[in-house]
Amino acid sequence: MVSGCDMAVELSTDSELMFKYDGTIWRRSRLPSGRARIRICTRGVFVSGGPELKSAVDGERLVLAAVGPWTAAHSDALERTIDETVATPAAARKVEIDMSGIDRLDTFGAWLLERLRRTLASDGREAVLVGVSDDRRGLIEDLQKVNLEPAESNSHLLGLNWLAAIGATMAEVTRSFLLLAQMLGEVSHAGVRALIRPGSFRLTSTVHHLDRVGWRAVPIILLITFLIGAIIAQQGIFHFRRFGAEVYVVDMVGVLVLREIGVLIVCIMVAGRSGSAYTAELGAMKMREEIDALRTMGFDPVEVLILPRIVAIVIAVPILTFLGSMAALYGGGLVCWLYGGMNPDIFLSRLKESISLNHFVVGMVKAPFMAMMIGIVACVEGLQVKGSADSLGSQTTASVVKSIFLVIVLDGFFAIFFASMGK
């Protein structure tokens, strides 16, 4: 005999196969009729019948009897058999899958049977596996426990989580920019409507917010900018003294305060003080469904709640910037006098020489735009609050962080803009 070859035989009836090879009698237990394969290799001869799934209707039950070897070697035939069985729907509601006729079973075959059972069960039929011998019970039970839910993404195995995180963050950033643009549009729309019909503009509310954002912020803004001006002057004097260039401290204080520091410090203070308050107020109203209540009564929340707030902050911030810049110059002058021994008259005349109106204008022009940015970020974040107090807190934090960040980014753009304008 040639080893390592397969040969197909036809078995006419259920028969017992027995043959002699190499002095040993090889025998396989009863084989079903049909095709069988004989495999001869150096270690012996293996004979098997093809796997089959016979169906028989017994009363209201459908019995599917699995016979033959249910192993991976017969995968083609098995898959075809299973597909055929599933494709021909039976009326019976109860299906028994009889496993007693299986002579060899591996995980592949067991899984096919379990899959068949699940497919039938998902069609609303009651499918059970019967005739499970004790040695196979463990395998079948394990398979029945295998979760059918779609496997979780295994991207973490490939170390691709960071990629997914970057994607998610980018999507989130895009979304928040779109929301900002949308809010800008809505506020502009409401503003134009208010210009056309001044009667619909809520002046009382605007004045109320102007009081809170502007008037009540004056003391703290004055204090902070005064200190910042003083510190800049002190540092300037301390370091410039080595070069005998103390007098240029006045240039530095003037330009820095009027162009950048004044407006930035004010905006950061306003973002922390009023932006967060806007977010918290709107968020609390959202949580208490007051915004929905306004909408059901036919009001546009943007017109009623947001426009007065934005108008108030856009008016307040330039005023605060002006006051803040003055306070910073005053602080700087005071330090120059007391710490640097520079006469106030010299300070003022030097200031007059070193700065032009341009520096002042650059600072003041930026203020309303930054105010608008803070107001819009705060209102968008406020309206993003969901029903819980947690979300209120996190949105308030996000509001402050985002508005300060965007204010500084905007400042950068302004720097480029004014540089290219030659101012």
Next chain:
Amino acid sequence: MKIDITNVSKRFGAFAALAGVDLEIKSGELVALLGPSGSGKTTLLRIIAGLEWPDEGRVLFDGDDALARSVGERHVGFVFQHYALFRHMSVFENVAFGLRVRRPRRQRLLEPEIRARVNKLLELVQLGWLADRYPTQLSGGQRQRVALARALAIEPRVLLLDEPFGALDAKVRKELRRWLRQLHDEIHVTSVFVTHDQEEALEVADRVVVMDKGRIEQIGTPTEVYENPATAFVHEFIGESIVIPVTVDNGAVQFHGNRIDIDTQGVTCGPARLFVRPYEMSIASAESAPFQGTVKRVHGIGPARRVELALNVDGHVVEVDAPRVQDLTVGQAVGLSPTRYRLFAGEA
């Protein structure tokens, strides 16, 4: 006003809040949307109001497409669970708010008219004497009545109430729902209210819509949904039920292999559940009854006593109402036979 809702669906991400809901609300009707949390009832209400837009389907107000209009143009009165009153305004101002700032100047009412109308509304909700107080000075029940007056101020075509009594204590809740029913009989505005409290829905509504998992399980009068529940869910959700798992085989009901004398009610084959109201299960002698059990505990006051029984076969505990005159002792073996029952296919 008549409301027609056809095939409305709404998804929030992967979660289907509403899956093809059809509902018709007649003019002047008071309808309750009843269901457990997450059943989509609030979403449906918010879609009717215009606070939420459906992914598909149609909502018609008197035959007009309501989805083409924004919430402000629909003229709905909405009462929120947590009142949503404006805290910096007095009760009077809260109610007057909708009238005072109504947009086109020509439609705006004159101050004396507003005053008269608000006072009338506050009388209607029996709070005329509280007009100058602020919302924080009122009790929950009073606040909710102010919220209702505010919703009614704009003369809405539909009144929508989202769990209006959910945040109130039990006694006030009971009072208010009786009051709401009276109010509705007085003003006859088409009203829809959402609740998870079946008692409230059954007491107040003309019709009850029972919802579960974004679908309508049954629509009917309170008596219909209670007496003839359409599905197992409705039977279990509304009123108390004793549930016993059984199997139907060859046209007979079997309980743990023993055939019992119970009609299959059209259930063909497979596992089923038997639903019985606690007062429709009679305690009889052990031999003839379909179920046998042992008395575990007898308690309760009033005309009926609550009897806890463990079924003999599987130890399943059921609670049955027994007349006070019936003599029952703990440990006694008794039989249980349902006088009226429903059988629904499917496993628990």
